[in-house]
Amino acid sequence: MSDVVLLAKNVTMRFGGLTALNDFNLELKPRELVGLIGPNGAGKTTAFNALSGVYAPTEGTVSVGGEVVNGRRPNEISRLGLARTFQNIRLFKKLSVLDNVRLACHAKGKSELWQALLLTAEHERREAEMEKRAFELLDFMELSGRADEEAASLPYGMQRRLEIVRALATGPKVLCLDEPAAGMNATETAALMKLIHAIREKFGVAVLLIEHDMRLVMGISERLVVLDHGVTIAQGKPEAVRKDPKVIEAYLGVEEGHAPLDPEKA
Amino acid sequence: MRLVRALLPFAVGLPALWAIQAAAPPQLAIILVTAGVNVILAVSLNMVNGFTGQFSLGHAGFMAVGAYTAAKITLAMGEAPANWSPWLWNNGAFTLALLGGMLTAALAGLAVGIPSLRLRGDYLAIVTLGFNEIIRVFIENMRWLGGATGISGLPPYTSVVWVGLGALATVVVARRIVGSTHGRALLSVREDEVAAEAMGVDTVACKVHAFVLSAAFAGLGGGLLVHYILLVTPKSFTFVKSIEVVVMVVLGGMGSISGATLAALVLTFALELMRGLDQYRMVMYSLLLVVLMLSRPTGIFGTKEIWELLGPKRKKAAA
Amino acid sequence: MSEFLQHLVNGVSVGTIYALIALGYTMVYGVLKLINFAHGDVYMVGAFAAFYIANALGVGDSPTLGKTLLVFTGSMAVCAGLGYAIERLAYRPLRERPRLTSLITAIGVSFLLEYGFQLAPFESITSMEFPPGPTPRFFPELFPRTVWLQIGEVAISNIDVLSLLVAIALMIGLEFIVYRTKFGTAMRAVSFDPQTAALMGIPVDRVISITFALGSALAAAAAVLVAISRPRIDPLMGMMPGLKAFVAAVFGGIGNVPGAMVGGIVLGLAEEFVAGYGVSSFRDAIAFAILIAVLLIRPQGLFGRQSVEKV
Numbered sequence: 055m056s057d058v059v060l061l062a063k064n065v066t067m068r069f070g071g072l073t074a075l076n077d078f079n080l081e082l083k084p085r086e087l088v089g090l091i092g093p094n095g096a097g098k099t100t101a102f103n104a105l106s107g108v109y110a111p112t113e114g115t116v117s118v119g120g121e122v123v124n125g126r127r128p129n130e131i132s133r134l135g136l137a138r139t140f141q142n143i144r145l146f147k148k149l150s151v152l153d154n155v156r157l158a159c160h161a162k163g164k165s166e167l168w169q170a171l172l173l174t175a176e177h178e179r180r181e182a183e184m185e186k187r188a189f190e191l192l193d194f195m196e197l198s199g200r201a202d203e204e205a206a207s208l209p210y211g212m213q214r215r216l217e218i219v220r221a222l223a224t225g226p227k228v229l230c231l232d233e234p235a236a237g238m239n240a241t242e243t244a245a246l247m248k249l250i251h252a253i254r255e256k257f258g259v260a261v262l263l264i265e266h267d268m269r270l271v272m273g274i275s276e277r278l279v280v281l282d283h284g285v286t287i288a289q290g291k292p293e294a295v296r297k298d299p300k301v302i303e304a305y306l307g308v309e310e311g312h313a314p315l316d317p318e319k320a
Numbered sequence: 321m322r323l324v325r326a327l328l329p330f331a332v333g334l335p336a337l338w339a340i341q342a343a344a345p346p347q348l349a350i351i352l353v354t355a356g357v358n359v360i361l362a363v364s365l366n367m368v369n370g371f372t373g374q375f376s377l378g379h380a381g382f383m384a385v386g387a388y389t390a391a392k393i394t395l396a397m398g399e400a401p402a403n404w405s406p407w408l409w410n411n412g413a414f415t416l417a418l419l420g421g422m423l424t425a426a427l428a429g430l431a432v433g434i435p436s437l438r439l440r441g442d443y444l445a446i447v448t449l450g451f452n453e454i455i456r457v458f459i460e461n462m463r464w465l466g467g468a469t470g471i472s473g474l475p476p477y478t479s480v481v482w483v484g485l486g487a488l489a490t491v492v493v494a495r496r497i498v499g500s501t502h503g504r505a506l507l508s509v510r511e512d513e514v515a516a517e518a519m520g521v522d523t524v525a526c527k528v529h530a531f532v533l534s535a536a537f538a539g540l541g542g543g544l545l546v547h548y549i550l551l552v553t554p555k556s557f558t559f560v561k562s563i564e565v566v567v568m569v570v571l572g573g574m575g576s577i578s579g580a581t582l583a584a585l586v587l588t589f590a591l592e593l594m595r596g597l598d599q600y601r602m603v604m605y606s607l608l609l610v611v612l613m614l615s616r617p618t619g620i621f622g623t624k625e626i627w628e629l630l631g632p633k634r635k636k637a638a639a
Numbered sequence: 640m641s642e643f644l645q646h647l648v649n650g651v652s653v654g655t656i657y658a659l660i661a662l663g664y665t666m667v668y669g670v671l672k673l674i675n676f677a678h679g680d681v682y683m684v685g686a687f688a689a690f691y692i693a694n695a696l697g698v699g700d701s702p703t704l705g706k707t708l709l710v711f712t713g714s715m716a717v718c719a720g721l722g723y724a725i726e727r728l729a730y731r732p733l734r735e736r737p738r739l740t741s742l743i744t745a746i747g748v749s750f751l752l753e754y755g756f757q758l759a760p761f762e763s764i765t766s767m768e769f770p771p772g773p774t775p776r777f778f779p780e781l782f783p784r785t786v787w788l789q790i791g792e793v794a795i796s797n798i799d800v801l802s803l804l805v806a807i808a809l810m811i812g813l814e815f816i817v818y819r820t821k822f823g824t825a826m827r828a829v830s831f832d833p834q835t836a837a838l839m840g841i842p843v844d845r846v847i848s849i850t851f852a853l854g855s856a857l858a859a860a861a862a863v864l865v866a867i868s869r870p871r872i873d874p875l876m877g878m879m880p881g882l883k884a885f886v887a888a889v890f891g892g893i894g895n896v897p898g899a900m901v902g903g904i905v906l907g908l909a910e911e912f913v914a915g916y917g918v919s920s921f922r923d924a925i926a927f928a929i930l931i932a933v934l935l936i937r938p939q940g941l942f943g944r945q946s947v948e949k950v
Contacts, residue, residue, distance in 0.1 A: 106518060107517075108514065108517075108518075127517060127522075128514075128517035128518050129516075129517045129518075129519075129520050129521055129522045129523065132517070132518055132519060132520035133520050137518070137519075138518050140514075140515065140518075144512045144514060144515035144518075145511075145512070145515070146507065146508050146511035146512055146515065146516075147511060147512075148511060148623050149504070149507055149508070149511060153504055153507070156501075156504060157501070157504040157505065157507075157508050157516075157519060157521070158519040158520070160501040160504070160505060160520070160521070165500070165501065167497075167500075167502055167529075170496055170497060170499075170500035170501070170502055170503075171326075171493060171496050171497070172322075172323070172326045173322060173325060173326045173496065174322065174326075175322060177500070180501075181500065181501070184501070220519060221518075221519075223519075224519055224520050375739050375742070435931070435935050436931070436934075436935075438935070438938075439934055439938065441738055441739055441742075442673075442674045442738060442739065442742045443889075443934060443938070445674075445739075445742060446674065446882075446885065446889075446930065447930065447931055447934055449882075449927075450886075450926075450927030450928075450930050450931055451927070451931070453882075453923065453924065453927050454924045454927050454928065454931075457920070457921060457923055457924040458924070460920065461918065461920050461921060563746060563750070566743070566746075570743055599754075599757065599758055599759065600758070602750055602753075602754035602757075603750075603751065603754045603755055603758065605750065605754075606746075606747045606748070606749075606750035606751040606754060606755075607747070607751060608747075609743060609744070609746065609747030609750070610729055610744055610747035610748060610751065613733065613740055613741075613743050613744040613747065614729070614732055614733065614744070617733070617736055617737075617740040
């Protein structure tokens with residue numbers, strides 16, 4: 055099963071009486087680029103949180119790189135190869151751009167505390183390696199010119215890119231991007247989508263991309279999963295999904311007289 | 321070669337401290353010792369309250385643990401046997417005592433830290449304050465620790481050199497940690513815990529490490545202090561003392577090592593200058609705290625080091 | 640048996656005081672999510688306000704019911720004003736800032752009151768001896784203590800009964816305000832979500848101000864009740880009761896009015912019984928032990944609800 059990097063099986067998330075995500079299934083192969091779409095409030099971010107360990111799934115199993123991670127903490131899941139960004143950017147605001155990225159490199163090549171205290175050769179070498187790697191990533195995203203600035207001082211679009219760099223720095227097998235294009239204009243969005251594609255090619259990661267605007271991901275996704283009210287209403291090739299009446303209904307609303315989708319029965 | 325570089329601050333510091341000790345008149349020496357202990361306390365508390373963004377109000381509790389341990393050890397070691405050099409024996413005993421104090425304080429930090437670090441912000445503050453008081457009440461009830469009156473007649477081991485080395489060690493450790501992955505992990509916990517976890521940072525471990533390390537140095541400060549005033553009593557370690565240290569950290573800027581150091585020095589000297597106005601001391605402290613929070617809540621230097629604010633920015637790396 | 644009864648009486652009597660102070664903590668935490676560290680010192684100010692008013696009225700020479708009432712209401716009014724002023728000057732400007740900033744400010748205000756009151760009196764400025772200075776003062780007798788009920792060796796005094804009745808009356812009054820009045824609804828709305836409450840046209844600032852004033856007045860009432868039965872008052876008298884009342888509030892579920900009452904009584908009883916039957920010198924550590932246990936086992940307290948953090 056090593057050819058599946060991320061697997062969600064019958065994942066359900068309940069908060070009190072509310073079922074935010076119902077029987078969610080997902081299988082991501084290496085280098086695959088999958089879009090997770092759905093209208094606002096469909097449960098996309100909940101799915102992300104269940105996958106990345108922010109929440110422990112109420113039911114079902116999540117595995118990353120073939121290892122079941124139910125109930126594991128996000129930091130352990132990150133080390134197994136799942137990295138994510140956040141819908142409402144969560145950078146380390148007061149740290150420099152470089153430190154934001156360097157921090158995420160720490161999973162690889164962290165030296166022991168005593169080495170840091172005695173400034174051993176190994177410690178210095180590792181720090182230098184980390185810095186080098188951070189700059190490589192920043193270069194790729196055209197951010198290295200700003201490496202010494204405070205993360206919070208970057209313009210919005212760059213902050214989004216920096217979050218992606220930071221996620222990449224953890225050396226993931228799967229990159230989960232939560233609405234990376236939110237708040238961007240059409241040109242910026244198009245550039246970002248191209249960039250995401252390029253990231254996949256260069257780093258060989260699988261990408262799971264959340265987006266509520268379906269058109270944005272059509273072009274680059276190989277596969278789409280559509281959520282509505284916590285329920286997976288469709289999945290498959292973008293062209294097929296686009297024509298699916300259920301998806302059209304979910305996005306355009308239901309006309310009078312049609313039975314609305316009932317998340318409990320679906 | 322590397323070891324030389326690692327120990328460079330001490331190699332430079334030691335002769336300087338000897339010179340200061342030789343030159344300083346006794347009145348100044350008292351102030352210097354107090355200032356040095358305050359630097360140790362402020363910089364070590366900063367590891368928790370500044371770098372990691374947690375809020376401990378229990379620093380004096382760890383001081384107490386270190387102070388009592390060190391006092392017990394030096395008293396047990398006693399005077400140098402006839403065939404020993406007294407200088408060697410005394411300094412050896414003191415080194416052992418201080419290390420012992422740091423160790424027990426660190427253990428206390430671990431014992432307090434593991435359960436309470438699940439809590440956040442203001443709750444953590446109150447719980448650490450609670451532990452501070454529990455430690456104090458516990459000591460007051462221990463007859464072998466001298467109860468409420470404490471233990472007097474400690475040997476006068478603490479000198480300007482000792483305190484100076486302690487302060488230097490604290491600052492060097494803090495600096496090197498912040499410059500390493502470990503330090504960046506602590507900072508990330510302060511900045512955004514959820515994001516830090518998503519980046520693979522074990523936030524719980526980070527907090528515990530910061531807490532233990534901070535407690536160890538509080539223990540060092542405690543051990544040094546009581547071997548100067550030659551008396552160890554629970555009254556020196558109430559949460560009022562903890563809050564005094566918090567004021568220094570807050571004043572200097574939470575997360576700034578140089579800020580905390582400077583604040584500790586300035587406050588010690590300022591308070592010494594108004595010695596006659598003893599009753600206004602705590603009033604000044606509290607007013608300072610309120611005014612500072614209202615006008616510059618990040619502290620005078622914020623999270624930055626002094627030179628970062630003074631000097632020009634480091635050259636931008638080539639793209 | 641009589642010893643048990645005596646501890647029970649003492650525990651309830653201390654507990655009602657904790658409960659009254661805890662209400663202030665809980666109300667303020669409810670609307671501001673702030674541990675008002677200075678609350679215990681507002682309680683101390685309440686005792687001194689009552690002390691100065693009582694002396695000005697000459698209560699010591701000729702106690703009357705009218706004067707007693709004046710002492711109560713006067714002290715409550717002074718503290719309501721103080722609470723209002725603290726919120727206005729120290730907390731309101733920081734409301735949008737991180738919560739720890741407010742907490743540090745609260746600690747500052749607390750120490751300012753404690754040590755400000757310990758300063759020597761500025762006799763040249765006021766004819767009153769204010770600030771009172773560090774030496775304890777003795778609160779004048781508002782009315783003579785009599786035994787109200789005797790069960791075996793257990794004596795319940797009129798002061799015990801009065802304390803309990805006043806405390807209960809005030810709690811019922813508060814419960815009424817919080818759950819049966821328009822202001823109470825506004826207060827609960829602010830506590831639930833200040834932004835939305837503001838959008839609904841609730842004057843959030845005013846609600847918070849009044850909450851502080853109310854909580855502080857309750858602390859003053861507690862202080863007068865304590866001063867009547869234990870007349871020694873000093874500027875540091877609010878420190879421990881303040882912290883313990885906070886523990887009571889956390890125990891009951893912070894932000895929860897009945898919880899604060901139950902928490903206060905439970906803490907009072909726990910202290911009294913542990914001190915009575917165990918080691919009395921550990922008395923001050925009990926509250927903190929309870930606090931730590933509660934926060935680790937059930938951090939939301941007895942009646943509180945757990946909240947899920949949104950990511």
